[in-house]
Amino acid sequence: MVIDAILEAREKRIEKIKSIDGGVISVKANIPGENKSINIAFILIKIFVFEVLKNINVINKYFYESADGPYFLLVTNRDEKVKDILINLEENHPLGRYIDLDLYIDKTRSISRGYMRKCILCDKDAFYCIRNKTHKNSEVLSKIKIDVLNYLKQIIYDLSKKAIYSELNLEYKFGLVTPSSSGSHRDMDYKLMEKAIGVILPGFENMFLIGFHGQDLNRVYKDGKKYGLFVEKEMFSVTSGINCYKGLIFILGLVVLSIGYTLANNLKYEDIFKNIKVMTKDIFSETKYNTFGEYAYEKYKFGGARAEAQSGLKSVQIAIKYLENYKEINDEALHMTLIEIIKNIDDTVMLKRAKELDKYHYYKNLVSQITSYDIKIIKAVTGKFINNNISCGGAADILIAALFIHQLKKIFW
Secondary structure: OHHHHHHHHHHHHHHHHHOOOOEEEEEEEOOOOOOOOOHHHHHHHHHHHHHHHHHOOOOEEEEEOOOOOOEEEEEEOOOOHHHHHHHHHHHHOOOHHHEEEEEEOOOOOEOOOOOOOEOOOOOOEHHHHHHHOOOOHHHHHHHHHHHHHHHHHHHHHHHHHHHHHHHHOOOOOOOOOEOOEOOOOOOOOHHHHHHHHHHHHHHHHHHHHHHHHOOOHHHHHHHHHHHHHHHHHHHHHHHOOOOOOHHHHHHHHHHHHHHHHHHHOOOOOOHHHHHHHHHOOOHHHOOOOOOHHHHHHHHHOOOHHHHHHHOOOHHHHHHHHHHOOOOOOOHHHHHHHHHHHHHHOOOHHHHHHHOOHHHHHHHHHHHHOOOOOOHHHHHHHHHHHHHOOOOOHHHHHHHHHHHHHHHHHHHHO
């Protein structure tokens, strides 16, 4: 029976805890019913392992799946003060009611919080509602899923905003808009970029939901593309037709569609990029829009954003690995990663502004020759870009996508 399997799994978890030398934190989702291994359970424990690691020194961590649901065992010091941190997470984190964070010091019992937790649907003690079956499991699960999804939406919003502003606020970016300069974009400035950002951020939230609720990647892509075109239209309405972030809507839109699908199906980090390959496998045979990107592909075989998508965001993956060389995302990390991206992509924005292939390669090589961080050289090359109306807009979109995934990876993978 399922109940017997759950009870046996709990006993095995205690045996595993007993076999570990040191204090042990058990991280397990508080899921009602017989099926404890729903996707929300995996998402919850990953969120809280991330939160624990931010606040507590963890020596080692182990992941297990069982009939009682997935869980982590985190090895830490035998310090009862750790329990105060865990209780604070359970009581004050937006999803804390849906997680059990138990600390084992002597391997036989967890340190108790000393009081009963409240029911997630009413103000009574949770034990009272469980014992009396006050609420249906379906009601409880529905509440958990709604709250987890709202939390995920907020993460997508916050991290996409952080990634966009990390790029936008960086000075001396080879013709791109900054807080103090329009760069090579005389029709744009910082305030206009902010207007566009205000429109596209909710769009990324909604594209994430399309991916999360999607049953089939082809349908996810079709629905996501349709919604992305709507977001584009909204952006143009607030920028008076000026293209501030059309490329980013496409690239980061694909990313959040795939991440939604990946989290919903408890897939691996690598699947983010595999999903995008599947979604965009036929992208070069899609409807023509008479864009410069299509012209560049026909004349110079510059794949641009479409080739990047079809490759599973190969350049984004390279940029993420480059970012991982830095302990913090500072100006040096941003500049040097942007330079690495410019080296590795066919930037149709830069080609459009250069107008000639030789001139494009000349400016690309100027950037590629910067092999170590030197702000004076970066500033000088940026000046040449601006004076000659050159900009690396395509590289900026790749950088933002890489920054976004780099931060999200720390939580879920």
